[in-house]
Amino acid sequence: MKWLGILGLVTLSECLVTIPLTKTKTMREILREKNLLTNFLENTDDPSQNATDDPNIFLHPLRNYMDLSYVGNITIGTPPQEFRVVFDTGSSDLWVSSINCSTPSCCARKLFDPHSSSTFQSSSRPIKIKYGSGMVIGFRGYDTVRIGKLIDLRQAFGLINKQIGLDHVNFDGVLGLGNSLLAHQGITPVFDNLKKQGIISQPVFAFYFSTGKENGSVVMFGGVDHSYHKGQLKWIPVSHTLYWQISMHRITLNGVVVACLHGCQAILNTGTTYLLGPSTVVNTIQKRITARLVSQEYMVPCNDITKLPSFIFTINGNDYPVPAQAYTWKGPQGTCFSNFKGGTEKWSSLETWMLGDAFLRLYFSVYDRGNKRIGLAPAV
Structure with a gap:
């Protein structure tokens, strides 16, 4: 099972008729009122984020979408067709929607036209990719993929004709950075x-995620720019090499172990906003931070956030504090929510956590395929 936790959070589509669960403005309305919508949908390239002194390191800018997801532009085909994708460590496939997509949500996305690309090679092989929040179905094709200055020739990717459960997303596709298996x-x-x-x-890539600002986030390939972290x-x-998975010793709050009591596993996943864990454990954590369930979301009194203590994630003998400002987020109309979510028991019988953007905003992360290791350091 692949996981992409940000799917289903927000919508940029006005092609669908939806019935809101709460009387709050959509993210699209908020962005439009603040004159941010057009800017967000435009090119995410920021030349200042493409500069590094090491010619072997390639920096590619990402756009921070309200601390909910991070997207970057790639192109496919000749001449290039541009798409906004999530660079996802929790999956390994590349896909974008095609002009043959029959799902209504596709009208809100950029669609790949294979007939307009002189380098496209067709394939009759079907493709189906499952995520934690939905599924995409289509067929396989081959074409030139560009990530900034990086040019990947004859890359296999999915041309998606049908999407299930992925109506409310703010990107055109996904570029997986997980294991080839x-x-x-x-x-x-x-x-x-x-x-x-x-x-x-070098078989290395790394992520720096900004907090509270659209620009400044990057994914880098081929090495590490150390200016993005402290210490x-x-x-x-x-x-476990199937995922970017590590052993975690414990999770404590005020010196008390509240999760991972006997050790557990953790997967670093740039494709989810949340801190995902077993539901029974997470429900106990929600009570400890005074979160209450309202319309399938755990709400936290905004006034309580400054009083809440940090959770300490202990990994490989080192402590990684996650303060309340990181494990909560502020939604429309000043409502605050918990970034803890349950559900990983469906993925494994072991106690398994997924450390998403809420964790990775705090810690610059390096993924070293050659040495089968992950590097963490406080982000600048």
Whole structure:
């Protein structure tokens, strides 16, 4: 099972008729009122974020969408067709919607037209990719993929004709950065091809996520720009190579172990906003932070946030504090919510956590495929 936790959070589509669950403005309305919608949908390229002194490191800008997701532009085809994608460590496939997409939500997205690309190669092989919040169905094609200056020739990707459960997303597709074993059968993921084709010198990529501002976030390939973190990177061995998975010792609150009592597993997942854990454990945590369930969301009194203590995630002998400002988020009309979510028991019989953007905004993360390890350091 692949996970992409931000799916289903927000909508940028006005092609669908929806019935709101609460009397709050949509994210699209809020962005329009603040004159941010057009800017957000435009090119995310920021030249100032593409500069590094090391020619072997390629920095690619990401746009922070209200601390809910991070998207970056790629192009597919010749001449290039541009798409906004999530760079997802929790999956391994690349897909975008095609002009043949029959799902109403596709009208809110940029669609790939294979007939307009001179380098496109067709395939009759079907493709189906499942996520924690939905599924996409289509067929496989091959074309040139560009991530800034990185050019990946004859990359296999999914041309999606049908989407299930993915109506309310703010991107056109997903670019997976997980292990090749997670990819659809016979597909070599983008990152693997970049290394195989000699486009990057080292099988390493890293993420820096900004907090509270649209610009400044980056994904980098081929090495590490150390200006994005403070102190030394702490390296953690990957415990299971199928995912970017590590062993975690415990999670404490005020010195009391509240989760991962006997040790557990954690997956670093840039494709989810949340801190995901087993429902029974998470429900106990919600009570400890005075969160109450309202319309399938756990609400936290905004006035309580400054009084709430930090959770301490202990990994490989090092403590990683997550303060209340990180494990909560402020929604429309000043309502505050918890970033803890339950549900990983469906994925594994072990106690397993997924550390998403709420954690990764605090800690610059490096993914070293060659040495099978993950590096963490406080983000600048």
